[in-house]
Amino acid sequence: MLAERIKHEKLAKDVMRIDDFPVLKRLLAEDVEHKRHIHKEGGFEVTDFSILDDVLMQINRQLKELRKPHRLIFVEFSRDRYAQALRNFDREVLDSSLIIYIYCPFKLCLERNKRRFEEKKEAIDNHIVPTDLMYKYYRYDDYEELLLKSEDTLKTQAPARLVVVKNDFEGVDKLREELENVIEALRSSQK
Numbered sequence: 001m002l003a004e005r006i007k008h009e010k011l012a013k014d015v016m017r018i019d020d021f022p023v024l025k026r027l028l029a030e031d032v033e034h035k036r037h038i039h040k041e042g043g044f045e046v047t048d049f050s051i052l053d054d055v056l057m058q059i060n061r062q063l064k065e066l067r068k069p070h071r072l073i074f075v076e077f078s079r080d081r082y083a084q085a086l087r088n089f090d091r092e093v094l095d096s097s098l099i100i101y102i103y104c105p106f107k108l109c110l111e112r113n114k115r116r117f118e119e120k121k122e123a124i125d126n127h128i129v130p131t132d133l134m135y136k137y138y139r140y141d142d143y144e145e146l147l148l149k150s151e152d153t154l155k156t157q158a159p160a161r162l163v164v165v166k167n168d169f170e171g172v173d174k175l176r177e178e179l180e181n182v183i184e185a186l187r188s189s190q191k
Contacts (some may be wrong), residue, residue, distance in 0.1 A: 002074070002179055003173070011186045012072035018062060020077035040130045049137075056088035063093050072186075083145045086159050095161040098185055101143050104167045110134055144174065163183065164170045 003015040028037050028044060028051070036048035046052065059075055066073060079085040082101075086094070104112075113129050131139065138148045146154035147164060155162050165178045 001075070002182060005102050005179070005183055006072060006186065008098070009183065009187075009188065011183070013070040014068075014072070016066065016071065016073045018059055018073060018075045020055050020059060020075070021051075023058050024051065026163070027051055027058075032127060040133075043130065045133050053088050055189060056085055060089045060093055064157060064189060066091070067096075080137050080139075080141045094160040098189065099158055099160050099162040099184070100157075100182055101154070101164055102145055102165045103144065103168050106134075106139055108168060111139065114132075138162060161189070 003017075004014050006015055024046075028046075031037055031051075036051045037044045037046050039045075047068070056077065059077075061072060063075070076086070086099075110131070113134060114131075143154060143158075146157055151164055154164070163181050165175075165181065167175060167178065169175075
């Protein structure tokens with residue numbers, strides 16, 4: 001939805017998406033001795049979480065290579081400690097970034113994780129995060145903790161401009177309304 005709107009409003013000519021899952025999958029394929037993961041419940045489970053930092057460092061390098069005028073690149077990833085995760089990006093990348101923190105209650109995330117895998121709509125998203133890992137790793141995150149205290153406090157802690165999108169409902173109508181905040185932030189960055 002955002003990509004279509006961004007192109008329609010000429011906020012960018014080229015819109016790309018980098019998802020951390022293919023990068024993680026590639027690193028795990030290199031882990032033939034299973035030092036950093038095990039196979040589990042329709043996929044895998046990371047056992048050495050430092051690999052998640054390696055994923056973001058590779059994405060940081062990609063961003064610097066793919067950067068060009070009038071191109072907007074969405075980077076999609078989920079972590080339990082965003083303050084740590086965002087340290088994997090260079091200052092020059094963060095200075096030109098807009099962080100979109102999508103808040104969704106854990107119970108709904110869990111339901112969507114299962115549904116996404118069962119429906120297998122998009123090839124990039126047709127994996128499941130094992131349920132026990134969802135509870136162990138994704139149950140709480142540091143940004144959610146700050147957001148639930150104060151959205152303003154969260155924004156002061158972010159290492160780049162930040163927009164919060166609430167996605168705690170079903171259907172796309174309310175989500176479109178929430179995404180308007182992203183469009184407005186992009187508009188203001190071009191002034």
